[in-house]
Structure formats: C-alpha cells, structure tokens
Amino acid sequence: MPTPTNPPPLLPPSPHPAPAAEPEYYAPPDVVARWERILDGHIEPSDYLTLPPDGLAWVEKELAFAQARLPGVPMDPGFRRDHLLRRTLDYHFGGKLVATLYRPEGVVVLAEGISAIGALLRAVRGDVRDEIRTETPHRW
Amino acid sequence: MPRFTHPFTYRLRPADPAGPLRMVMWADVLVELRGADGQWNPINCLVDTGASFSVISTDRARGLGLTVPRRTSRIDVQTADCTTAAVVRDGSLDTRFARLREVTFDLLWLFRDDIPPTVEPVLGLHNLIDLFTVTFDGTPRPDTLMGFMEFVTRTG
Numbered sequence: 106m107p108t109p110t111n112p113p114p115l116l117p118p119s120p121h122p123a124p125a126a127e128p129e130y131y132a133p134p135d136v137v138a139r140w141e142r143i144l145d146g147h148i149e150p151s152d153y154l155t156l157p158p159d160g161l162a163w164v165e166k167e168l169a170f171a172q173a174r175l176p177g178v179p180m181d182p183g184f185r186r187d188h189l190l191r192r193t194l195d196y197h198f199g200g201k202l203v204a205t206l207y208r209p210e211g212v213v214v215l216a217e218g219i220s221a222i223g224a225l226l227r228a229v230r231g232d233v234r235d236e237i238r239t240e241t242p243h244r245w
Numbered sequence: 246m247p248r249f250t251h252p253f254t255y256r257l258r259p260a261d262p263a264g265p266l267r268m269v270m271w272a273d274v275l276v277e278l279r280g281a282d283g284q285w286n287p288i289n290c291l292v293d294t295g296a297s298f299s300v301i302s303t304d305r306a307r308g309l310g311l312t313v314p315r316r317t318s319r320i321d322v323q324t325a326d327c328t329t330a331a332v333v334r335d336g337s338l339d340t341r342f343a344r345l346r347e348v349t350f351d352l353l354w355l356f357r358d359d360i361p362p363t364v365e366p367v368l369g370l371h372n373l374i375d376l377f378t379v380t381f382d383g384t385p386r387p388d389t390l391m392g393f394m395e396f397v398t399r400t401g
Contacts, residue, residue, distance in 0.1 A: 167257045170268065171390035181388035184252070191254060202305070202363045219308035219362040226310060231284060235277065239309065240289035241363045243256060243271070 130220035132228065140225060143206065143213060144233045153211035156193045160245075164192045191242070199244035204237050248397040249344040251275075252389035272381070272394055276368070277346070279339035280310040287343055289365055292379065292394060296369030298355040303334060305362035306354075311338060313356055320355075332358040348398055350376050376400065 132140070143152060156164065168188060172180050190212045194205065197214070204216040204225055215237065216225040222239055229237065251274045258267040272292040277285040286309045290299075306313050314336040322331045333355050340352040353372050373379070378399055383392035 163257070167255070170257060171255070171385075174385040174390050175387065178387055180390060181386075184388050184390055187252075188254075192256070195256070200363065219305060223308040223310070226284075226286070235285040235287060238275065238287040238289065239305075241365050 130218070130224045132221070132224045137228060140215060140228060143215065144229055148208065148210070148213060152213045153208075154193045154197055154214065155211075156189070156196055160192065160196045164189055167192070192245075194240075194242040195245045198242050200241065202239065202241050204239050206237060246398050247345055247348050248395060249342065250389065250393045250395045251342075251344060252393045253391045255391045270391060273365070274368070274394065274396075275343035276366070277341050277343055278309070278311055279349075281312045282310055284310070285341070286311065290368050291365050293367045293369055294379075296367050298369040298371055299352055299367060299373065300355045300357055300360075300369065301366040302360045302362045302364050303356040303358045305364075305366070306356055308362060312336065317358070322357075334358070342396060345396065345398075352376070 142148075168180070168185060171184070171188075190207065194203070194212060194214075198217065201217055202219055202222065203214045204222045206213045206215055216222045226234065226237065253270050254273055255268060255270045258269060260266045273289050274292055275287055276290045277287045280286055288309070301311075303313055314334040317332050317334055319330050320333050322329050335353070336356060337351050337353050339349055341349045376399055378397045380395040380397075381392070382395060385392065
C-alpha cells in the first residue's frame with residue numbers, strides 16, 4: 106500500500122516575512138504605575154501627544170482641503186478634533202501598533218508593540234479595559 | 246433598524262514635484278471583539294469590499310487575548326499583484342461596532358499566521374453583508390466632510 110504523502114505546494118509561500126516573535130514582555134514597575142495612574146484618571150498634560158508646528162501646519166492644510174468640499178458651512182468641531190488626534194498619532198507612531206486612550210483633552214499612548222499591549226491588557230481592570238483601543242496609525 | 250454612520254478618514258500626501266498633491270482616503274471603523282475572558286477589545290479595522298473574508302493577524306489576536314482556533318489550513322490568497330499560499334485558522338468572534346454597541350453579532354474571521362500584528366484587521370464581505378447593509382456615501386456634511394459609511398442591520 107502506498108504511503109500517503111502531502112501534495113506539493115502549488116503556490117509560492119507568502120512574500121511577507123514571518124513575523125519575528127517579540128520576546129515575552131514584563132512591564133517594569135514604573136510602567137505599571139504609569140498605566141494605573143492614567144487609567145485611574147490622573148492624566149498629566151505631558152501624557153497627551155502633541156503635534157509640533159510643522160505637523161500642525163500640514164494638518165491645517167488638510168482641514169482646509171476638507172472644508173472646501175462644503176464651503177460656507179462651518180466644520181463640526183468633532184471632525185476637526187478627530188482628524189487632529191489621528192494625525193498626531195500618525196506623526197509620532199505611524200506604522201507601529203499602539204494601545205491608545207482617548208479623552209476630551211487628547212490622546213495618550215499607553216503601550217507599543219503586541220507584547221507590551223498584551224501585558225497592559227492583562228494588568229488593567231475590567232471596567233476600563235474596553236476604553237483601550239489598539240490601532241496602527243498610518244505613516245505620516 | 247439599528248444603524249450608524251462613520252466618517253471616512255483622509256490624508257494629504259506631500260506632493261512629488263512631478264505630480265499633483267495626493268489625497269488618500271480610508272474606510273476604517275472602530276470594531277470591538279470579545280476576548281476569551283469576556284472583555285471587549287476595541288480595534289481599528291478597514292472595510293474592504295475587495296476582500297472576501299474578514300482577516301486578522303494571528304499574533305495580534307493572541308496578544309489581545311482573543312480565542313484563536315488551533316486547527317490550521319492553507320488557502321490561496323489573491324491580492325492585487327500576486328497569489329500566494331497562506332496558513333489560516335477559521336473562527337468566529339463576538340463582534341460589535343463601537344458606534345452600535347447594542348448589536349452583537351457572530352462574525353467569521355480568518356486568522357492569518359503570516360501577517361504581522363501591525364497590519365490592521367480587514368472587514369471583508371463574508372459574512373458581514375449577511376448582517377449589515379453597508380453604504381458608501383461621499384456627501385459632505387459638517388461632521389463627515391469627506392463622506393461616510395452607513396451600516397444598517399439586516400436582521401433587526
């Protein structure tokens with residue numbers, strides 16, 4: 106009786122390089138303390154990302170481009186705010202996987218990379234867990 | 246029928262002196278996936294009407310604590326410029342949209358072992374369009390100047 110063998114692959118393997126496994130991440134105590142402070146609501150101004158003048162000037166140009174689609178009708182403040190926060194994230198973390206927290210004052214990055222994010226999600230309380238968003242901002 | 250709208254996002258790319266100023270748009274939407282511990286995980290997803298399946302990186306799913314199926318299989322993945330073989334896992338996850346939390350649905354997901362966790366998950370046609378009617382609308386409004394998507398439940 107012939108020995109069954111796997112058929113040869115018909116297609117070449119994926120061109121994506123196999124993702125390199127990140128080392129197991131153990132959050133240092135100061136990182137855990139920062140997570141706890143922020144998620145307890147004690148967010149310091151320096152926790153929020155800011156956009157430097159060159160980035161802000163480009164974002165204003167983008168907002169003017171959008172406004173030109175509806176001339177004479179004021180832009181909703183929420184549209185401006187959401188775009189500004191997205192682009193601020195792009196500027197600092199474009200192409201990287203991050204865990205973010207959005208507040209009326211701005212956006213805070215809590216962790217970068219899937220290992221650190223996993224540690225963060227395991228460490229935080231359930232009632233704030235569903236406020237932590239994971240996303241890969243677009244490259245600036 | 247429960248529904249919500251979600252604005253398109255956009256960027257202006259710095260101009261190549263040889264070409265015009267480029268505007269790029271994305272149909273991304275905030276989706277929440279329920280993990281093995283019952284917690285909801287908000288993630289940004291891209292709506293891709295050119296994709297047959299909803300796809301997420303296996304590594305990303307594991308890192309978020311989602312239930313990743315153990316059984317693997319191979320499929321041919323056809324992209325715009327090539328066809329390749331990929332190792333995948335078929336599963337379903339409790340899913341909801343962040344703007345429509347009252348509606349939880351069972352979405353089929355393809356977990357791909359070969360894509361890194363930085364790749365944003367994609368919402369493809371199967372089985373999203375069994376659950377929602379999705380409309381792409383370019384009408385500018387003060388809160389959605391670049392247009393919007395509208396998601397309407399199909400099952401009430």
